[in-house]
Amino acid sequence: MTLEVFLQNLANGISLGSLYALIAIGYTMVYGILRLINFAHADLLMVAAYVSFYGIMVFALPWWLSFLIAIVFTALLGVSIEKIAYRPLRSAPRISVLISAIGVSFLLENLGIVAIGARPKSFPRPEEMVWNIKIGDVSFLSLTVIIPVVTMVLLVAVTYMVNKTKTGTAMRAVSRDFETASLMAIDVNKVVSTTFVVGSSLAAVGGIMWSLQYPQIDPLMGVFPGLKCFIAAVMGGIGSIPGAMLGGFILGMGEVFLVAFMPELSGYRDAFAFVILIFILLFKPTGILGENVVEKV
Amino acid sequence: MDRERMKPVLTLGLILLCSIALYFGQNYLDSFKIRVLNLAAIFVILGVSMNLVLGFTGMFSLGHAGFMCVGAYVSAILTMSPESKEMIYFMEPIISPLDKIHWPVFPAIIMAGIVAAFFGFLIGFPALRLRDDYLAIATLGFGEIIRIIVTNTITITNGSLGLKNIPSIKSLWVYWGFAIATIWILKRLINSSWGYAFKAIRDNEIAAEAMGIDIFKHKLLSFSVGAFFAGVAGALMGHLITSVDPTMFRFLFTFQILLIIVLGGLGSLTGSVIAGVVVTIMMEVLRFVEQPMNFLGLAIPGIPGMRMVIFSLLLLLVILYYRQGLMGTREFNWDWVLDKMGVSRSSKERRVGADG
Numbered sequence: 027m028t029l030e031v032f033l034q035n036l037a038n039g040i041s042l043g044s045l046y047a048l049i050a051i052g053y054t055m056v057y058g059i060l061r062l063i064n065f066a067h068a069d070l071l072m073v074a075a076y077v078s079f080y081g082i083m084v085f086a087l088p089w090w091l092s093f094l095i096a097i098v099f100t101a102l103l104g105v106s107i108e109k110i111a112y113r114p115l116r117s118a119p120r121i122s123v124l125i126s127a128i129g130v131s132f133l134l135e136n137l138g139i140v141a142i143g144a145r146p147k148s149f150p151r152p153e154e155m156v157w158n159i160k161i162g163d164v165s166f167l168s169l170t171v172i173i174p175v176v177t178m179v180l181l182v183a184v185t186y187m188v189n190k191t192k193t194g195t196a197m198r199a200v201s202r203d204f205e206t207a208s209l210m211a212i213d214v215n216k217v218v219s220t221t222f223v224v225g226s227s228l229a230a231v232g233g234i235m236w237s238l239q240y241p242q243i244d245p246l247m248g249v250f251p252g253l254k255c256f257i258a259a260v261m262g263g264i265g266s267i268p269g270a271m272l273g274g275f276i277l278g279m280g281e282v283f284l285v286a287f288m289p290e291l292s293g294y295r296d297a298f299a300f301v302i303l304i305f306i307l308l309f310k311p312t313g314i315l316g317e318n319v320v321e322k323v
Numbered sequence: 324m325d326r327e328r329m330k331p332v333l334t335l336g337l338i339l340l341c342s343i344a345l346y347f348g349q350n351y352l353d354s355f356k357i358r359v360l361n362l363a364a365i366f367v368i369l370g371v372s373m374n375l376v377l378g379f380t381g382m383f384s385l386g387h388a389g390f391m392c393v394g395a396y397v398s399a400i401l402t403m404s405p406e407s408k409e410m411i412y413f414m415e416p417i418i419s420p421l422d423k424i425h426w427p428v429f430p431a432i433i434m435a436g437i438v439a440a441f442f443g444f445l446i447g448f449p450a451l452r453l454r455d456d457y458l459a460i461a462t463l464g465f466g467e468i469i470r471i472i473v474t475n476t477i478t479i480t481n482g483s484l485g486l487k488n489i490p491s492i493k494s495l496w497v498y499w500g501f502a503i504a505t506i507w508i509l510k511r512l513i514n515s516s517w518g519y520a521f522k523a524i525r526d527n528e529i530a531a532e533a534m535g536i537d538i539f540k541h542k543l544l545s546f547s548v549g550a551f552f553a554g555v556a557g558a559l560m561g562h563l564i565t566s567v568d569p570t571m572f573r574f575l576f577t578f579q580i581l582l583i584i585v586l587g588g589l590g591s592l593t594g595s596v597i598a599g600v601v602v603t604i605m606m607e608v609l610r611f612v613e614q615p616m617n618f619l620g621l622a623i624p625g626i627p628g629m630r631m632v633i634f635s636l637l638l639l640l641v642i643l644y645y646r647q648g649l650m651g652t653r654e655f656n657w658d659w660v661l662d663k664m665g666v667s668r669s670s671k672e673r674r675v676g677a678d679g
Contacts, residue, residue, distance in 0.1 A: 063456045126642045133635035139628035293475040300464030
C-alpha cells in the first residue's frame with residue numbers, strides 16, 4: 027500500500043467515522059435520558075434527506091434554506107414521536123417501549139414507501155458544498171473535510187450544552203434519576219422534549235450529510251446506518267457523548283481499513299460492526315467508556 | 324362424568340375436529356387458499372417459538388429471521404436433487420459432500436431445526452450475558468451476520484442468486500402437523516419445571532437466581548429451543564415457496580412475528596396461535612388495498628406498501644392502548660369452556676377450590 031492510498035483511506039475513514047459519530051450522539055442522548063433505543067432515529071435521517079430533496083428539487087429553494095427547513099421539520103417530528111409513542115409508555119415495561127419504537131420506525135419507513143415510492147432518487151449535490159480537492163496525488167471530495175468539521179462543531183456545541191447550561195444540568199439530573207429529578211422541580215417532560223429536539227436535529231444533519239456523501243436516497247436508507255450508529259454508541263458506552271464519538275470512529279476507520287487491507291473480505295463489510303460489537307461487549311458489557319451500573323435489589 | 328375424565332375426551336375431540344377440517348380443507352379448497360393456510364401454520368410455529376423466548380423467558384431476541392434463514396438453507400440443500408444442484412450452482416459449483424446428498428424431506432426439516440438450534444446455542448453463549456435492549460441489538464446483529472455470511476459463501480449457498488427448485492410440499496397435513504406438534508411440545512415445556520423457571524426469570528431475574536435457578540442454563544435452553552422451531556419454520560417456508568434467497572429473511576420478517584405475539588399477548592401460546600392465523604389471513608385479504616379498484620364509481624388507485632402501514636399502525640395502537648394483547652398471559656383451557664357451557668364442577672373440586 028503506497029502512502030497516497032493510505033492517506034486516501036485515512037481521509038475516508040475519518041469522514042465515515044465522523045458521520046457515524048454524528049448520528050451515534052443522537053442515539054446516545056436519547057438513550058441516556060429514557061433508556062430507550064430510539065429505533066425511529068434511523069428513519070429521521072431518511073425524513074431529513076427527503077425534506078431537503080423536495081425543498082431543492084420541487085420548491086427550488088436554495089440548498090441552505092432547504093437544509094434548515096429539513097432540520098426544523100425533523101426536530102418537530104422527533105418531539106411529536108416522543109409525545110405520541112413513548113410518553114404514554116413511560117411507566118410500562120422496557121419491552122413495550124422498545125416495541126413501540128420499532129412500530130414507529132416501521133410506520134415511518136412504510137409511510138415513506140407509500141408516499142414516495144420505493145424507488146431510489148438521486149440527491150442533488152449543491153456545488154457550493156461538494157467539489158473536488160486535489161493535493162499532490164491525493165484527490166478527494168470536499169465532503170471528506172466538511173463532514174468531520176461539522177461533526178466537531180456540533181460535538182463541541184452539544185458537550186457545552188450538556189455540561190455548562192442549565193438545561194444540560196437538568197438533562198444530566200433526569201438521566202441519573204427520573205423521579206428524584208422531578209421532585210427537584212425539574213420539568214421532566216420539557217427536558218425530554220429538549221433532548222429529542224437536539225437528538226433529532228443531529229439525526230437530520232447526519233441524514234443530510236449522509237445523502238451528500240452517498241447521493242442516492244430511498245425510504246429504507248436509514249436502516250443500515252441507523253443500526254451501525256447505534257452499535258457505535260453501544261461500543262463507546264451508551265449514554266456517553268465522547269463514547270459515541272469514539273465508537274463512531276472505531277467503526278468508520280475499521281470498515282474502511284478492513285476493505286483496504288483485505289479486499290477479499292469486502293462482502294463482509296456490513297457484518298464487521300456486529301462482530302466488533304460482540305467482542306467489545308464480551309469484555310466490557312457497558313462499552314468502552316460506559317459506566318458500570320449495578321442493579322439494586 | 325367428572326371434569327378430569329372429560330378433558331382428555333374433549334382434547335381428542337378437538338384433534339378429531341381439526342383433522343376433519345384439514346381433510347376438507349385439503350380436498351375442497353383451491354390451491355391459493357391452501358397456500359395461505361400453510362403460511363398461517365408457519366407463522367403459528369414462528370409465533371409460539373418467539374413467544375417462548377420473549378413472552379415466557381423475557382429475553383428480547385430479534386434474531387428469529389436469521390435462524391429461519393439457516394433452517395431454510397439447510398433443508399433446501401439437503402433435499403435438492405444432485406442434478407438440480409448442478410444446474411443452479413452455475414457461478415461456482417457446490418462443495419464436495421453437499422453435491423451428492425439427497426435426503427427425504429422429513430429428516431431434512433428436523434435437521435434444519437437441529438442446525439438452527441446449534442447456531443442458537445453458539446450465538447446464545449456470548450449474547451445471553453446481555454440484557455434487554457443490548458440483547459435485542461446483538462441478536463438483531465446476528466440475524467444480519469447470518470444473512471451476510473449466506474450471501475458470501477457462494478460454494479455452499481449459491482450467494483445472492485439463492486436456491487430454486489426446492490422440493491415442494493403442498494399438503495395442509497404437513498404444515499399443520501408441524502404446527503400442532505410445535506404447540507404441543509412447547510405447551511409441555513412451559514408447564515414443566517423448566518417452564519416455571521423461564522417464567523420466574525422473566526418476572527424477576529435476581530429473585531429467580533436467589534431461588535437457585537441457573538439463569539444462564541435456562542436462558543440458553545429457551546433460546547436454542549426457539550431457534551430450533553424457527554429453523555423448522557424456515558425449512559417449511561422454503562418448501563412452500565420452493566425458492567430461497569438471502570433477502571427473504573430481513574428484519575421485516577422478525578417484525579411480523581413480533582406483531583403476532585404482541586397482538587396475541589406476550590406469554591400466551593393460545594394468543595400467538597390465534598394472532599398467527601388472523602394476521603396471516605389479514606395480510607392476504609388486505610392485498611386488495613394495494614390493488615386499483617372502483618368504489619361507487621370512484622377510481623381509487625392501488626397503493627403499494629399500504630398493508631405494512633396498516634400493520635405498523637396496528638402494532639402501535641395495540642402496544643399503546645391494549646398492552647396485554649388479545650389473551651394477555653391467559654391460555655385456552657377446558658375448565659373455562661366447561662364453565663361457560665354450564666357444566667357443574669365435581670364436589671371434590673369445589674371443596675378445594677381447584678381452578679383450572
